Amino acid sequence: MAESLTNQIVLITGASSGIGAACARQLAATGARLILAARRLEPLQALATEIQQHQSADVLTLVLDVRQPTAVSDAINGLPEAWGAIDILINNAGLSRGLDKQYEAPLDDWEAMIDTNIKGLLYVTRAVVPGMVARGRGHVVNIGSIAGRQTYPGGSVYCASKAAVKSLSEGLTLDLLDTPVRVTNIDPGLVETEFSLVRFGGDADRAKGVYQGMTPLTGDDIADVILFALTRPPHVTVSDLLIMPTDQASVFHVHRRAQ
Ligand code: NDP
Ligand code: 8X3
Secondary structure, three states, X not given: OOOOOOOOEEEEEOOOOHHHHHHHHHHHOOOXXXXXXXXXXXXXXXXXXXXXXXXXXXXXXXXXXXOOXXXXXXXXXXXXXHHOOOOEEEEOOOOXXXXXXXXXXXXXXXXXXXXXXXXXXXXXXXXXXXXXXXXXXXXXXXXXXXHHOOOOOOOHHHHHHHHHHHHHHHHHXXXXXXXXXXXXXXXXXXXXXXXXXXXXXXXXHHHHHOOOOOOOEOHHHHHHHHHHHHOOOOOOOOOEEEEOOOOEEEOOEXXXXXX
């Protein structure tokens, strides 16, 4: 039987936009209780208000920078009692910075990507998963990328960070083998979110160009698949998925129509 998500406590990192916000909206409709985490309070609060009003879901917002290990463990350990037993963790917070050559890129960009996409994901996992193991239930969803499977020019460090996510998903699966806790790795292709805007430092025209002439995925497309994985019966693990726009065959092959 499909797993019900009603009253399950879900922590979504990077819930203030894009894929994370889409997951929040879809999970709210299932009756799950949501902890929405990100650095920006305003979009988190706006989303929480929207979800509470339209779906009367139970929502807690958490201003959190996943790059700060002490802040992460304090935030998780300090959750109100009614929210502490996290059933589902969606490790979604992540970003790319620039498209510079490996021998030219600004060091700050590397730090941001490695600290967020690899170390941040690890810090949150380290804070949440012991409770899942102790309670004998839980599901971790890691958001990787097609960029973790194929490296493109100027993408060295972002691609490496997403290859690391894939390894971390595999490692966590192995480490949890003698427990009921499940791990799902999701690798999306091009999804139109704030991702490219962040990558190109707020340059909206350049960001728009990434999706020009093709139909990208939406955050909802990825949330659909995550919901599918989360609702499989307990003996089924959707372990590793690549989700692509129909207009994309690889990081190098995107079908664009003349406009
Ligand atoms: P968005 O930029 O729309 O969302 C990224 C989210 O991550 C935001 O909510 C942002 O919130 C949060 N975030 C960034 N840094 C931190 C941090 N240090 N601490 C906490 N939260 C943080 O992009 P997407 O929705 O597209 O990205 C979500 C995930 O999907 C990322 O891991 C990305 O790498 C991955 N992905 C995206 C693809 C795409 O084409 N868009 C394809 C494949 C994978 P805030 O700024 O408020 O902290
Ligand atoms: C995001 C997809 O191809 O822009 O991870 O890196 S890509």
